[in-house]
Amino acid sequence: MARSKEFDIDTVLGKAMTIFWQQGYEKTSMQDLVSGMGIHKRSMYDTFGDKHTLYMKVMERYTEIISAKMEERVQGLPSAKGAIRLLFETTVHKKDVEPKGCLLVNTAVELSNHDPIATAKVNQSFMNNERLLEQLVQHGQENEEISGQYSPSALSFYLHNALVGLRVMVKTTSDLQKLDGIIDTTLAILD
Numbered sequence: 680m681a682r683s684k685e686f687d688i689d690t691v692l693g694k695a696m697t698i699f700w701q702q703g704y705e706k707t708s709m710q711d712l713v714s715g716m717g718i719h720k721r722s723m724y725d726t727f728g729d730k731h732t733l734y735m736k737v738m739e740r741y742t743e744i745i746s747a748k749m750e751e752r753v754q755g756l757p758s759a760k761g762a763i764r765l766l767f768e769t770t771v772h773k774k775d776v777e778p779k780g781c782l783l784v785n786t787a788v789e790l791s792n793h794d795p796i797a798t799a800k801v802n803q804s805f806m807n808n809e810r811l812l813e814q815l816v817q818h819g820q821e822n823e824e825i826s827g828q829y830s831p832s833a834l835s836f837y838l839h840n841a842l843v844g845l846r847v848m849v850k851t852t853s854d855l856q857k858l859d860g861i862i863d864t865t866l867a868i869l870d
Contacts, residue, residue, distance in 0.1 A: 688726065691716040691718055692736060692740055695712055695733055696740060697778065698712060698715045700778040700785065703785060704734055707730075712730070738782065741783065742800070742803075745781075745783075749811060752766065753766065753815065758819075759819030759825060760824050763815050763819075764862065764866055766812075766842065767862045768862060770845050770846055771855065771859065771862065772855075779849055780850040781846040783804050783805070784846045784847060786800075787801045805843075808842070809836060810835070812834070812838045812842075813831045816834045816835055816869075829868075
C-alpha cells in the first residue's frame with residue numbers, strides 16, 4: 680500500500696522557491712533543499728524529481744504568483760500612467776517579506792548562458808510582462824494620457840527593460856531617493 684504524502688506540496692514548493700531565490704540555483708545544494716523544505720530526500724525526488732526539475736516547477740509557480748500580483752495591482756486603476764508607475768514603485772517599495780530582487784532576473788543572469796529550458800521560461804514570463812505593459816500603454820494612448828510618440832510595443836519593451844534593471848538595482852542599493860529618481864526619469868518617456 681502506497682504511503683500518503685505527509686506534506687502540502689504548495690507549502691514545500693514555496694519553501695524551495697525562497698531557498699532558490701535567496702541562494703541561486705548553483706549555490707543551493709540538495710541538503711539545503713531537504714532541510715529548508717522540511718521533507719525527506721526520497722520524498723523530494725518522488726514528488727519533484729531532480730534539482731533542475733524542482734527549479735523549473737519553482738519558476739512556474741513564481742511566474743504565476745508574480746503575474747497574478749501585477750495584474751491584480753493594476754486592475755481597475757483609472758490611470759494607465761498611474762498603473763505603470765505602481766508596477767515600478769512596487770519593485771522598490773515591497774510590502775511582502777521576500778528576498779530582494781526577482782527570481783526570474785536572477786535566473787536569467789545565472790543560467791541563461793547554459794540552460795535553454797530556464798531561458799525559455801524566463802523569456803515567456805518576460806513576454807507576459809511586456810504584454811501587460813503594452814496593454815496599459817495602449818489604453819493610456821487611447822485616452823491621450825500617454826504620448827503617442829512611440830508605439831505601444833516599443834514602449835512596452837523599453838519599460839520592461841527598465842523594470843528588469845530596477846529589479847537588479849534593488850539588490851544593490853537601499854537608497855530609496857536614488858531608486859525613486861530612476862523611476863521618475865524612466866517614466867518621463869510617457870509624457
